[in-house]
Amino acid sequence: MAGYAVSGGRVMWPASAGIETMPDNIWGIVLAGGRGTRFWPVSTRARPKQFIDLLGGGTLLQQTVRRLGALCSPARVLIVTGAEYSALAREQLPGIPEENILLEPCPRNTSASIGWAAGVMASRGAAGDLMAVVPSDHSIRPDEGFTSTLLRAAVPASEGWLMTLGIRPDRPATGYGYLEAGESMGGFLRVVSFREKPDAATAASYLAGGRHFWNAGIFMWKAEAILEEIGRLLPDLASGLTAVGTGPGCDPEVFGALPVISIDYGVMEKAGRVGMVEAAFEWDDVGDWPAARRAGIARGGILQVDSGDCTVWNPGRLTVILGVRGLSIVEAGDVTLVMSDEYSQKLRDVVAELERERPDLV
Amino acid sequence: MAGYAVSGGRVMWPASAGIETMPDNIWGIVLAGGRGTRFWPVSTRARPKQFIDLLGGGTLLQQTVRRLGALCSPARVLIVTGAEYSALAREQLPGIPEENILLEPCPRNTSASIGWAAGVMASRGAAGDLMAVVPSDHSIRPDEGFTSTLLRAAVPASEGWLMTLGIRPDRPATGYGYLEAGESMGGFLRVVSFREKPDAATAASYLAGGRHFWNAGIFMWKAEAILEEIGRLLPDLASGLTAVGTGPGCDPEVFGALPVISIDYGVMEKAGRVGMVEAAFEWDDVGDWPAARRAGIARGGILQVDSGDCTVWNPGRLTVILGVRGLSIVEAGDVTLVMSDEYSQKLRDVVAELERERPDLV
Numbered sequence: 001m002a003g004y005a006v007s008g009g010r011v012m013w014p015a016s017a018g019i020e021t022m023p024d025n026i027w028g029i030v031l032a033g034g035r036g037t038r039f040w041p042v043s044t045r046a047r048p049k050q051f052i053d054l055l056g057g058g059t060l061l062q063q064t065v066r067r068l069g070a071l072c073s074p075a076r077v078l079i080v081t082g083a084e085y086s087a088l089a090r091e092q093l094p095g096i097p098e099e100n101i102l103l104e105p106c107p108r109n110t111s112a113s114i115g116w117a118a119g120v121m122a123s124r125g126a127a128g129d130l131m132a133v134v135p136s137d138h139s140i141r142p143d144e145g146f147t148s149t150l151l152r153a154a155v156p157a158s159e160g161w162l163m164t165l166g167i168r169p170d171r172p173a174t175g176y177g178y179l180e181a182g183e184s185m186g187g188f189l190r191v192v193s194f195r196e197k198p199d200a201a202t203a204a205s206y207l208a209g210g211r212h213f214w215n216a217g218i219f220m221w222k223a224e225a226i227l228e229e230i231g232r233l234l235p236d237l238a239s240g241l242t243a244v245g246t247g248p249g250c251d252p253e254v255f256g257a258l259p260v261i262s263i264d265y266g267v268m269e270k271a272g273r274v275g276m277v278e279a280a281f282e283w284d285d286v287g288d289w290p291a292a293r294r295a296g297i298a299r300g301g302i303l304q305v306d307s308g309d310c311t312v313w314n315p316g317r318l319t320v321i322l323g324v325r326g327l328s329i330v331e332a333g334d335v336t337l338v339m340s341d342e343y344s345q346k347l348r349d350v351v352a353e354l355e356r357e358r359p360d361l362v
Numbered sequence: 363m364a365g366y367a368v369s370g371g372r373v374m375w376p377a378s379a380g381i382e383t384m385p386d387n388i389w390g391i392v393l394a395g396g397r398g399t400r401f402w403p404v405s406t407r408a409r410p411k412q413f414i415d416l417l418g419g420g421t422l423l424q425q426t427v428r429r430l431g432a433l434c435s436p437a438r439v440l441i442v443t444g445a446e447y448s449a450l451a452r453e454q455l456p457g458i459p460e461e462n463i464l465l466e467p468c469p470r471n472t473s474a475s476i477g478w479a480a481g482v483m484a485s486r487g488a489a490g491d492l493m494a495v496v497p498s499d500h501s502i503r504p505d506e507g508f509t510s511t512l513l514r515a516a517v518p519a520s521e522g523w524l525m526t527l528g529i530r531p532d533r534p535a536t537g538y539g540y541l542e543a544g545e546s547m548g549g550f551l552r553v554v555s556f557r558e559k560p561d562a563a564t565a566a567s568y569l570a571g572g573r574h575f576w577n578a579g580i581f582m583w584k585a586e587a588i589l590e591e592i593g594r595l596l597p598d599l600a601s602g603l604t605a606v607g608t609g610p611g612c613d614p615e616v617f618g619a620l621p622v623i624s625i626d627y628g629v630m631e632k633a634g635r636v637g638m639v640e641a642a643f644e645w646d647d648v649g650d651w652p653a654a655r656r657a658g659i660a661r662g663g664i665l666q667v668d669s670g671d672c673t674v675w676n677p678g679r680l681t682v683i684l685g686v687r688g689l690s691i692v693e694a695g696d697v698t699l700v701m702s703d704e705y706s707q708k709l710r711d712v713v714a715e716l717e718r719e720r721p722d723l724v
């Protein structure tokens with residue numbers, strides 16, 4: 001594969017050589033609406049995970065937007081986030097036009113966020129342009145691999161395919177969704193099924209089989225293609241989005257009435273012409289404190305004796321660990337969390353509980 | 363046993379009814395020279411364990427002195443501590459006369475501390491009085507049991523015996539020294555041997571046998587009796603102490619030249635007429651963070667899920683523990699310590715290491 005034509009052949013890139021000219025038909029859609037409760041007490045309602053410099057080198061949101069820099073100009077970046085994070089988003093992304101920060105009055109899952117962003121594009125005369133849909137809180141390295149992978153996905157996306165990025169598993173992870181790849185379509189693979197968090201045996205068979213990939217939640221398609229599928233598969237959402245309008249704000253009651261459904265479940269699993277390219281980058285969803293350890297977190301000094309596999313977040317202090325393994329030790333505000341790795345997902349429930357009893361801490 | 367005569371029958375107490383009159387011939391000798399490195403980072407060089415309110419209700423030193431209140435007036439309490447803790451001791455014990463706070467220029471172990479205190483008593487015309495020698499950093503409950511036990515020990519001590527207090531073991535502890543009790547002498551037991559920290563099998567056999575007791579490091583004897591034994595068994599110490607003088611300060615070079623030896627090893631194991639009374643109180647040496655848990659430490663808020671057996675010290679903050687057991691989680695100054703129980707004794711080595719590299723933290 002020497003190069004790809006994007007959107008009618010306007011620009012050509014030799015895939016191996018990186019980008020020579022920025023395409024003019026790709027929009028970056030950043031999904032920044034999460035709460036990040038599994039990163040409590042650092043991530044709070046007032047400042048969720050994506051607004052935190054968790055891995056160094058800028059907040060996760062800032063890194064995400066920077067990474068899109070080789071694909072689209074700031075005028076073609078849309079941030080979809082909670083209305084309460086409007087100030088944070090503007091402060092952290094001074095280069096993004098204010099009207100490109102779409103403020104959701106409440107979270108309504110990814111179908112609503114993506115459909116809204118596609119509608120905004122259409123309202124700006126870009127229904128035929130491509131949307132690179134990216135979560136705002138993942139770890140991706142290196143940037144060049146991200147760019148080249150999305151450019152490869154752009155080719156079939158330009159022809160109307162709904163493209164996903166697949167990450168080749170290096171372990172039988174049970175916490176991710178999987179894509180099953182089918183026949184090669186020349187430059188990409190057809191996706192034949194989606195599978196949410198499998199059990200351990202299934203995950204092991206996926207790893208051994210080689211046909212299953214992690215679903216990174218990164219997509220590429222034409223705005224008009226996803227709007228068409230939403231209209232066909234989620235007609236209530238489509239009509240609701242018409243009432244929501246084209247932002248950047250909207251009526252809370254109208255938005256709140258939108259159906260709550262993920263794009264994977266609502267559209268991708270049921271659509272035809274769903275394709276995948278394998279990611280040419282290292283990826284982690286940074287879904288909990290142990291994942292942050294994998295992705296390279298280190299905050300505060302650490303002195304360890306006979307210890308290991310610990311996540312430490314303790315800015316400006318020294319943490320001394322003796323004879324402990326598989327722990328996350330996290331300090332923020334008035335809270336210290338010490339958590340065994342096996343409880344990393346349960347943290348969400350604890351935070352939900354605390355939200356009722358000690359809302360000041362959450 | 364209806365009652366005991368103390369020092370020539372001046373005062374009689376029915377042992378079962380508590381004290382009716384304070385004896386006038388008992389001195390309290392409080393050994394407060396330790397560094398408490400196993401309680402780092404709360405215990406530091408600037409403020410060691412005995413000067414900290416570790417269990418609530420006053421610092422360990424204050425509780426120790428208060429506990430002596432039923433046995434001797436403040437004029438007959440001697441505090442032996444490091445010269446650098448002079449201000450702390452005065453501040454925490456405003457009722458103790460300044461000349462009763464003996465300041466060691468450097469630690470020279472318990473034979474030196476006790477011998478010095480005995481010499482001070484002799485210089486004040488009290489060579490024939492009794493010394494109740496108590497560490498300053500133990501947990502003892504209830505006070506009444508402490509008082510009645512020491513009064514029982516005072517009887518044979520008045521007749522020249524070197525008396526120790528034995529704690530009946532409730533577990534096969536390997537971290538304590540043991541006393542082996544022999545024949546009953548009527549009101550007390552002869553001690554036939556001392557055994558430092560036994561291995562687990564030996565400790566289990568001690569527990570099963572019923573003749574071994576923990577050595578609490580609490581003693582009762584006449585000042586002249588211990589001075590005589592020191593003169594016989596540790597002649598170098600005896601002559602050194604003569605040069606040291608009778609306090610409350612002394613020449614650092616002269617004190618620093620004293621032999622370094624514990625009273626157990628230097629005197630008790632070799633002396634004749636060593637007796638024991640069984641303690642009528644709960645005792646813990648509060649030797650490390652897990653021991654503090656046994657003794658009832660609780661500092662800072664704790665929220666725990668599927669966790670237990672943890673020591674938490676985190677004043678003014680909330681510690682959330684998820685799925686962890688057998689840990690000490692301690693915050694002080696710029697340091698957070700997370701330590702598995704099995705490493706509680708090793709903490710001393712870590713602190714020694716830090717003392718070279720980060721003296722500001724120790």
